[in-house]
Amino acid sequence: MIEILKEREQQVYEKGESRFDLACEKPSLAGSVSQRACVFCGSRVVLYPIADALHLVHGPVGCAAYTWDIRGSVSSGPELHRMSFSTDLSEREVIYGGEKKLYAALTELIEAYKPRAAFVYATCIVGLIGDDVQAVCARVEAEQAIPVIPVHSEGFRGSKKDGYRAACEALFRLVGKDDETPLSPRSINILGDFNLAGETWIIKEYYRRMGVETASCITGDGRVGEIGRSHRASLNVVQCSGSMTYLAQLMKKTYHIPFKRVSYFGIEDTAEALYTVARHFKDAQVLRNTEELVASEVRRIYPEVERFRTSLEGKKAAVYVGGSFKAFSLVKALRHLGIKTVVVGSQTGNKEDYDYLGEICDPGTVIVDDTNPLELSRFMTEKDVDLLIGGVKERPIAYKMGVAFCDHNHERKIALAGFEGMVNFSREVYSSTMSPVWQFSPARIGREARTAVDADVESTKGHGAARC
Amino acid sequence: MLLRHTPETNTEKTALTVNPAKTCQPVGAMYAALGIHNCLPHSHGSQGCCAYHRSALTRHYKDPIMATTSSFTEGASVFGGQANLMESIHNIFTIYSPDIIAVHTTCLSEVIGDDLKQIINKAAAEGKIPAGKRVIHTNTPSFKGSHVTGFANMTQSMVQYLSESTGKKTGRINVIPGFVEPSDMEEIKRIAAEMGVKTVVFPDTSGVVNSPLEGKFRMYPKGGTVVEDIISAGDSTATLALGRLASLPAAKLLDTKCKVPLFPLDLPIGLRATDAFVDQLRKTAGVSVPESIMVERGQVVDVLTDMHQYFYRKTAALVGDPDHLVSLVQFLTDLDMKITSVVTGTPGGPKFEKAVRACTGDETFVKSGAGADMFLFHQLVKQRKPDLIFGNTYAKYIARDEDIPLIRIGFPIYDRVGHQYFPIVGYRGALRLLEKILTALLDRQDRDAPEESFELVM
Ligand code: SF4
Numbered sequence: 001m002i003e004i005l006k007e008r009e010q011q012v013y014e015k016g017e018s019r020f021d022l023a024c025e026k027p028s029l030a031g032s033v034s035q036r037a038c039v040f041c042g043s044r045v046v047l048y049p050i051a052d053a054l055h056l057v058h059g060p061v062g063c064a065a066y067t068w069d070i071r072g073s074v075s076s077g078p079e080l081h082r083m084s085f086s087t088d089l090s091e092r093e094v095i096y097g098g099e100k101k102l103y104a105a106l107t108e109l110i111e112a113y114k115p116r117a118a119f120v121y122a123t124c125i126v127g128l129i130g131d132d133v134q135a136v137c138a139r140v141e142a143e144q145a146i147p148v149i150p151v152h153s154e155g156f157r158g159s160k161k162d163g164y165r166a167a168c169e170a171l172f173r174l175v176g177k178d179d180e181t182p183l184s185p186r187s188i189n190i191l192g193d194f195n196l197a198g199e200t201w202i203i204k205e206y207y208r209r210m211g212v213e214t215a216s217c218i219t220g221d222g223r224v225g226e227i228g229r230s231h232r233a234s235l236n237v238v239q240c241s242g243s244m245t246y247l248a249q250l251m252k253k254t255y256h257i258p259f260k261r262v263s264y265f266g267i268e269d270t271a272e273a274l275y276t277v278a279r280h281f282k283d284a285q286v287l288r289n290t291e292e293l294v295a296s297e298v299r300r301i302y303p304e305v306e307r308f309r310t311s312l313e314g315k316k317a318a319v320y321v322g323g324s325f326k327a328f329s330l331v332k333a334l335r336h337l338g339i340k341t342v343v344v345g346s347q348t349g350n351k352e353d354y355d356y357l358g359e360i361c362d363p364g365t366v367i368v369d370d371t372n373p374l375e376l377s378r379f380m381t382e383k384d385v386d387l388l389i390g391g392v393k394e395r396p397i398a399y400k401m402g403v404a405f406c407d408h409n410h411e412r413k414i415a416l417a418g419f420e421g422m423v424n425f426s427r428e429v430y431s432s433t434m435s436p437v438w439q440f441s442p443a444r445i446g447r448e449a450r451t452a453v454d455a456d457v458e459s460t461k462g463h464g465a466a467r468c
Numbered sequence: 469m470l471l472r473h474t475p476e477t478n479t480e481k482t483a484l485t486v487n488p489a490k491t492c493q494p495v496g497a498m499y500a501a502l503g504i505h506n507c508l509p510h511s512h513g514s515q516g517c518c519a520y521h522r523s524a525l526t527r528h529y530k531d532p533i534m535a536t537t538s539s540f541t542e543g544a545s546v547f548g549g550q551a552n553l554m555e556s557i558h559n560i561f562t563i564y565s566p567d568i569i570a571v572h573t574t575c576l577s578e579v580i581g582d583d584l585k586q587i588i589n590k591a592a593a594e595g596k597i598p599a600g601k602r603v604i605h606t607n608t609p610s611f612k613g614s615h616v617t618g619f620a621n622m623t624q625s626m627v628q629y630l631s632e633s634t635g636k637k638t639g640r641i642n643v644i645p646g647f648v649e650p651s652d653m654e655e656i657k658r659i660a661a662e663m664g665v666k667t668v669v670f671p672d673t674s675g676v677v678n679s680p681l682e683g684k685f686r687m688y689p690k691g692g693t694v695v696e697d698i699i700s701a702g703d704s705t706a707t708l709a710l711g712r713l714a715s716l717p718a719a720k721l722l723d724t725k726c727k728v729p730l731f732p733l734d735l736p737i738g739l740r741a742t743d744a745f746v747d748q749l750r751k752t753a754g755v756s757v758p759e760s761i762m763v764e765r766g767q768v769v770d771v772l773t774d775m776h777q778y779f780y781r782k783t784a785a786l787v788g789d790p791d792h793l794v795s796l797v798q799f800l801t802d803l804d805m806k807i808t809s810v811v812t813g814t815p816g817g818p819k820f821e822k823a824v825r826a827c828t829g830d831e832t833f834v835k836s837g838a839g840a841d842m843f844l845f846h847q848l849v850k851q852r853k854p855d856l857i858f859g860n861t862y863a864k865y866i867a868r869d870e871d872i873p874l875i876r877i878g879f880p881i882y883d884r885v886g887h888q889y890f891p892i893v894g895y896r897g898a899l900r901l902l903e904k905i906l907t908a909l910l911d912r913q914d915r916d917a918p919e920e921s922f923e924l925v926m
Contacts, residue, residue: 030537030552030559034536038514056484060610061488064485066491068487088488091611101483108482108484125611156513156540377685392526393523395530397685401685441681
């Protein structure tokens with residue numbers, strides 16, 4: 001048994017206990033093995049997918065090195081975002097200031113790559129050495145005639161969330177630049193999908209089939225030009241609400257664009273997302289298209305999902321993800337597969353989010369905010385889970401414990417969004433949970449009997465070995 | 469993918485790094501700290517650094533990497549991080565109960581100017597460090613050096629804080645293995661044991677970052693050098709420092725602090741460097757090289773002789789960490805290969821260039837430190853079209869763009885396994901390298917061979 005520190009007691013809750021009032025939005029305890037990241041990380045992941053922009057990290061080399069092509073946001077055109085540019089500050093600049101170097105770097109890069117806009121990320125020490133990043137950006141912007149936008153992402157200014165906000169502020173500077181390009185009256189902006197493994201493309205295609213034009217994708221497969229015209233769209237559809245609600249609010253205030261929160265993960269949530277948009281347009285044709293789309297997609301995927309469910313029924317999962325919205329959808333999608341979520345948490349959830357989680361979870365579920373590996377592994381053992389859904393740092397922990405794993409963060413190679421995403425998700429969960437490797441794990445000895453009797457779902461499909 | 473962004477002709481970059489060929493010091497310090505048994509590395513700065521470094525090491529080793537952070541906020545950056553570190557030390561010992569905490573700074577805490585030594589003393593005075601437990605620290609500003617120097621700094625701090633000379637010699641030999649894989653550290657220990665030499669190897673990440681699956685999550689896997697051994701390193705007969713950049717600072721300090729004489733050596737990668745290592749062990753410990761080691765050596769020479777015609781005049785471009793590069797270059801030139809270019813983001817200074825040139829001559833392009841990045845390396849590859857590329861995972865973009873086989877060596881390797889388990893040092897490591905190189909060359913030859921000369925026997 002490990003001790004949960006007094007200070008953290010309020011951040012862990014088991015559903016069914018009397019009072020439900022989870023403490024959250026607190027900075028991580030000093031000295032914890034927090035899974036959280038910093039402001040810079042938050043800004044970087046949100047802005048990263050804009051493929052025709054220059055992303056220059058102003059700071060020592062580390063921050064740029066760690067975010068070099070790390071996210072798997074794919075582009076259908078330019079790929080400038082996958083390069084890693086850094087001012088690589090040295091001791092000299094730390095003493096004398098890095099403005100000159102920043103100016104030279106920006107100028108060189110813009111001349112070499114001709115980007116449509118440039119983002120300059122200020123990292124930890126830039127804030128301290130007092131570089132006037134704003135002024136340098138303004139000067140280069142005037143000289144080069146493209147938007148050059150400072151992103152205030154000094155790591156210590158808060159948590160990842162504050163980085164999202166900085167990113168939204170930066171994005172907002174690009175909004176409203178294009179009043180010319182014609183746009184359908186039935187157009188939307190897709191906010192908060194980052195096109196991991198091409199997910200934005202799936203969603204965009206649904207909207208096309210519904211008869212809805214996508215004015216811009218912010219920021220998956222994003223383009224500076226598209227964002228420029230986004231203020232003329234009729235609706236903002238926000239997926240990753242943690243990161244993008246602020247931008248939606250800004251656009252509502254300035255351009256009176258309403259916004260809706262959605263999720264494209266799982267069958268119900270995807271359908272609900274599409275209906276939400278269809279209803280917004282109050283157009284009979286769009287509504288009919290949507291009905292048809294949802295019906296045909298569900299018909300198509302249902303039998304497949306059902307097949308996986310047969311084997312997975314009764315398994316238990318732990319979910320620990322960055323944003324809490326993702327957690328909601330995961331709980332529901334897992335339920336579709338017959339899997340119970342017994343531990344669930346996020347790095348950045350707020351009060352409302354946790355209240356909602358409390359509502360949708362079964363009694364006995366452990367709900368945690370900003371957990372650490374020791375706690376997490378304890379909850380996993382106590383609740384005897386079969387599967388963990390999390391990010392990079394969680395994967396080996398699960399494996400060491402003989403628990404299956406599914407990445408729902410940056411290391412995704414297959415799309416999990418939309419209806420086909422649900423099939424992919426089911427397959428991934430199945431392939432990991434039911435893998436014969438667990439019979440070799442000491443933790444699973446005695447449990448593998450269960451695995452053995454379950455028929456191999458994939459083989460019943462009759463075509464080939466989809467396991468690998 | 470990067471191809472379209474990389475022009476062939478050399479463009480002068482004056483103020484920036486494009487696709488870095490190094491990363492920052494703290495990650496190296498974190499890795500070194502993991503090489504102490506029951507140690508929890510602690511990152512003194514904001515949360516992001518710690519998260520990045522843990523992700524990087526997790527991706528490379530595919531093992532849980534534990535480390536804590538001081539979780540700086542705005543307040544800490546204005547008023548200093550003392551309160552955060554004091555609280556961290558208290559919390560870490562209370563919750564995670566390591567034997568030792570190894571603190572490294574980040575760029576932020578460096579610029580603020582936190583005096584770690586003083587803070588740690590204060591924590592000790594206030595009873596925040598339980599009896600028998602320890603806290604050590606190293607300075608790793610990220611605007612200097614690279615992950616390699618960060619590793620070196622933390623290793624040096626182990627000596628600084630821990631090693632002592634009691635006057636009673638243990639007869640053991642210290643080996644500082646350098647910034648190498650756990651498999652390499654393991655192999656170094658095996659060779660010494662095979663020769664009957666008693667050693668203290670530190671840091672030693674074997675068994676920590678390549679731990680076995682035991683069915684449970686261990687905060688502290690079983691491996692790592694125990695603190696007592698690092699303490700007693702001050703009573704050893706001598707220190708072998710493998711790799712000038714990663715190991716020499718610690719070895720020098722052992723010499724000045726505890727009067728343990730040091731022998732600087734290259735990383736034992738390839739035949740000659742391994743010979744030198746084995747020979748030095750033999751001389752220093754006063755043992756003779758056993759038959760079993762001679763057999764291993766003989767096997768390497770045998771393969772090398774059998775296959776020597778395939779190496780003749782093959783060209784290679786290398787990017788990586790200085791200590792690796794120096795030994796690798798020597799090995800490849802011994803194989804009759806030509807080196808077109810050698811690039812490292814770590815400032816290696818004139819000594820590095822000299823060491824490389826001692827093997828390659830003047831034809832080879834050598835660059836380290838500022839301006840030496842993957843962008844430059846890509847340009848060099850375009851211009852000189854080598855037969856092979858040696859580098860970490862990031863070199864795969866270049867390998868693909870230029871259609872040249874890549875031998876993955878160095879840090880980080882995110883997309884393959886094996887580095888955790890199979891050494892590249894020692895004679896066995898040399899065999900493995902030979903196999904990798906030959907397979908790459910011969911696969912290429914097979915692939916490109918016209919139908920009529922595509923044959924069963926090479
Ligand atoms: S903030 Fe500094 S120490 Fe931290 S990751 Fe970035 S470069 Fe490295």
